[in-house]
Amino acid sequence: MSTPMIGWKEVPIAAVPFLSSKEYPTGEWAVFQPKINESKCIKCGLCWMYCPDSVYRWDGEGVPVPDLGHCKGCGICVAECPTKAIELIRV
Amino acid sequence: MQDYGEQAMMALNGDEAVAWAVKQSNVDVVAAYPITPQTIIVEKISEFIHNGEVDLEFVKVESEHSALSASWGAALAGARAFTATAANGLALMWEILYIVASTRTPVVMTVANRALSAPINIHNDHSDSMGARDSGWIQIYSEDAQEAYDNTIMAFRIAEEAMLPVMITLDGFTISHTLQNVSVLPDEAISNFVGIREIPRIKLPEIHGEKEVPLMLNPKYPVSIGPLDLYDYYFEHKVQQNEAMKASIPVIEKAHKEYGEISGRSYEPVHMIPYRTEDADVVILGLSSAMSVVKKVVDQLREDGKKVGAIRLRVFRPFPADIIRKELSGLTAVGVLDRSLSFGAEGGPVALEVRSALYSSLSKPAVYNYIYGLGGRELSPKLIAKAFNELLEVKVEPENPTVKYLGVRE
Numbered sequence: 353m354s355t356p357m358i359g360w361k362e363v364p365i366a367a368v369p370f371l372s373s374k375e376y377p378t379g380e381w382a383v384f385q386p387k388i389n390e391s392k393c394i395k396c397g398l399c400w401m402y403c404p405d406s407v408y409r410w411d412g413e414g415v416p417v418p419d420l421g422h423c424k425g426c427g428i429c430v431a432e433c434p435t436k437a438i439e440l441i442r443v
Numbered sequence: 444m445q446d447y448g449e450q451a452m453m454a455l456n457g458d459e460a461v462a463w464a465v466k467q468s469n470v471d472v473v474a475a476y477p478i479t480p481q482t483i484i485v486e487k488i489s490e491f492i493h494n495g496e497v498d499l500e501f502v503k504v505e506s507e508h509s510a511l512s513a514s515w516g517a518a519l520a521g522a523r524a525f526t527a528t529a530a531n532g533l534a535l536m537w538e539i540l541y542i543v544a545s546t547r548t549p550v551v552m553t554v555a556n557r558a559l560s561a562p563i564n565i566h567n568d569h570s571d572s573m574g575a576r577d578s579g580w581i582q583i584y585s586e587d588a589q590e591a592y593d594n595t596i597m598a599f600r601i602a603e604e605a606m607l608p609v610m611i612t613l614d615g616f617t618i619s620h621t622l623q624n625v626s627v628l629p630d631e632a633i634s635n636f637v638g639i640r641e642i643p644r645i646k647l648p649e650i651h652g653e654k655e656v657p658l659m660l661n662p663k664y665p666v667s668i669g670p671l672d673l674y675d676y677y678f679e680h681k682v683q684q685n686e687a688m689k690a691s692i693p694v695i696e697k698a699h700k701e702y703g704e705i706s707g708r709s710y711e712p713v714h715m716i717p718y719r720t721e722d723a724d725v726v727i728l729g730l731s732s733a734m735s736v737v738k739k740v741v742d743q744l745r746e747d748g749k750k751v752g753a754i755r756l757r758v759f760r761p762f763p764a765d766i767i768r769k770e771l772s773g774l775t776a777v778g779v780l781d782r783s784l785s786f787g788a789e790g791g792p793v794a795l796e797v798r799s800a801l802y803s804s805l806s807k808p809a810v811y812n813y814i815y816g817l818g819g820r821e822l823s824p825k826l827i828a829k830a831f832n833e834l835l836e837v838k839v840e841p842e843n844p845t846v847k848y849l850g851v852r853e
Contacts (some may be wrong), residue, residue, distance in 0.1 A: 360679035360686070364645050365606065365681050366658055367669040368546035375649075376671075 358416075372434035384440035390415050392437035399429035401437060447632035449704065454840030455625040457588040457618035461527065461611075463625075466497045466597035471522035474502035474513035474836035478532040479565045480615035481555040485527060486662020507532040509538040511550070518548045519615040519668060523599060523640045526550065529615060530557035530571045537575075540608075545580025545684055546669045547658075549602035549609075549640075552580075553595060556731070556782075558616040558818045567615040569730065572781040573792045579684055581609045581691055584730040587603060588613070592726045593708055594645040599637045600698040604673075605691035606643060614732040616819065632705050645787050659798045688761045712762035717770060719745060720752035720758045725834040726771065728754040729780030730798060733815070737780075740827040751831050756793065764800035771801060774808040776834040780849075792844045809837050815849040826850050 364370040379385070386399075395417045400408035400416045407423045410416040418429075430438045455463065455690035461484050464816050465473065475485045491497040493764020503516070504510045507528050512522040528536060543550050554572045558564040572582060581601060585591040591613040598609040602753055613619055656664035672680055696713050710716065713725065720726055727737050734755040744751045754770060756763075771777050779798075781791025788795060794812035801807040813830055816822045824847050 357675065358679075360682040363676060363679045366645075367545055367672065368645065368647065368658065369667050369670060369672075370647050370649060379821060391626075392832060421629060 355440055359389045364426045377421040379407075379421045383433055384425040384427065385420050385423050385443050386418055386425075386427075386429050386438045387441045388415060388418070389437045389439070394435055394437075396434065399433065402428050404428065404439045408442045410423075445632075445635070447629045450628050451627040451707070453527055453625050453627050455588055455592075455627075456483065456620050456622050457613045458483030458555065458590045458620070459487050459583075459597050460588040460592035460623075460625045460627075461613070463627055464633075465525050465626070466491050466535050466768045467630050468525075468596055468599050469523060469634055470497075470499050470599075471640075472500045472502060472517035472524045473526065473527070473591050474504055474510045474517065474524070475526045476504055476507050476510045476532060478507070478529050478557075480557055480567075480619040481527045481529040481532070481553070483619065484553060484777045490741065497780060502595070506812060507535040508539060510535040510664060511543065511552070512553075513566060514550045515539060515543045515548055516548075518543075518550050519546070520741050521601075521640070521642055521661075523637075525552070526556070527553040529555040530559050530565075531585065533571045533575060534559060537578075538770065538849070540575055540578040540580060542669065543608045545604040545680065547684070547687065548748065549593065549599075549606060551598040551602050551609050551611070552593070554610055554612045555615045555619040556612050558622050565615070565820040567617050567732075568596045568782045568817045568819065569792075570817075571614075571782040572610060572612050573785075574745065575610065576760055576792060579607070579683075579688065580693070580757070580760065581694075583609065583611050583690070583758050584620065584736060584756065585611060585613045586732055586755060586757075588618055588621070589625050589708070590623055590629070590710070591618060593702065593706065593710070596633055596637065597698045597702050599640075600702075601695050603640055604662050604698070605694040607687055607691055611732065617732045626706070626708075628706055632675050637703055652698045658821065673792050677693065691760055692763070710757060710767070712765050714758040715756045715770065716756070716804075717740070718753040720754060720769065721772070722750055723752035724750045724775040725778070725837075726752045726754055726774055726776075727778040727780060727827065727830065727834070728767075728771075728793070729760065730756050730757060730782065730793065733780060736822060737827050740824050743824070744828065744831055749831070759793070762800070763795070767797060768804050771797070771808055772804040772814050773806050775809065776809040776837040778830050779832045780822075781814050784814060784817070810845065812838070813849040814846065817851075820850050822850060 790812040
């Protein structure tokens, strides 16, 4: 979790996460992460819709942009992409 | 102090007494699965619901794992939740026991103590609840049906104030199925004593700003409960949980004091109850219904001029180490009764705790551990007298075994 690290007396009780998961980078676990080939992308938004970690940022029109800080490299976006515009790259 | 009138004297077995306590304690949800010798508790609660005598939701589940999961979920949604089980049922709850405790959810559970399989045995020993002793639940052991009733009522107060789950035990069959005169308080007295569950509030500034939000599943103030801590915060949450256990000691005392004011039964000094120990040289310490027999034997031996006493431990978690050390220091010998085994350990669970508590005492007694009553084996007055006489003649020698079996055939 992001800084500052607080002690047991300050941590909220009951195992409640007290920071937003936005600030809890988990992408460092990944071995592979997606890369979009923009010329193949038809901007359908399926990767944005299917990503279990809400990695993709998409305004509904342009090419979705992955925030790799939360990407664990599961490859669901690659499997769902109808034009095979996404490939997994070893990081 | 409000006068609620007389208590009703009712002929109830231990399980029925617990069901009465649940009926009177403004419980919202009971999720349970039947298992001998707990079954009568849930049968009786179902009967109360069927007859329109209580307004609560009974969730029928397919296993004990689900029974505790559903109770946990109900409590997280703000309900006052109760469940009950025994033996293998408790073992099946194992995973959820820890989750309920570490998310600080005030579920109350009665365990009708029964031996664990294998071989299958439906009778009483403490191997089930002792197996759960490290799960983060407060544990209070009842001597008789009256105390099972009283403890269950107090458990709701303790759980909700300490924000920890509470396990109340009663001995299977010996207490659960034995009819006893039980003083039952008027509904209004219990209803006022337990009140309506108050939901604690917490601050989550990063998510909800400076406003305190209810610690429950509430769509208006979303919180996640118990999802993920890795090496960054898990340790802090565990220390916090351990400190909460220690901090529950005065909460337990307060609930007993206030319950004593309306019922006349405060079980003081709460954590353990000494019997004829003032000038005793030798004391037997143990849990639950067997201590009734030990006290009888103390009376008999006292008539013969032997300086013996008994201590019934009620609160096993949090373990009252300071109180035990104070009470036992200066004695010649202490016999600790254990109705369960910790396989391969240097004694049963109670003896291990008592011995550790005494280690820092400058005048520690010899501690002998007696394992007794496994699978419902009777503990006769004769066997207890034998143990007392051994303790009175105790010689501390290295070759003397400190863990013995009481009542097993050689």
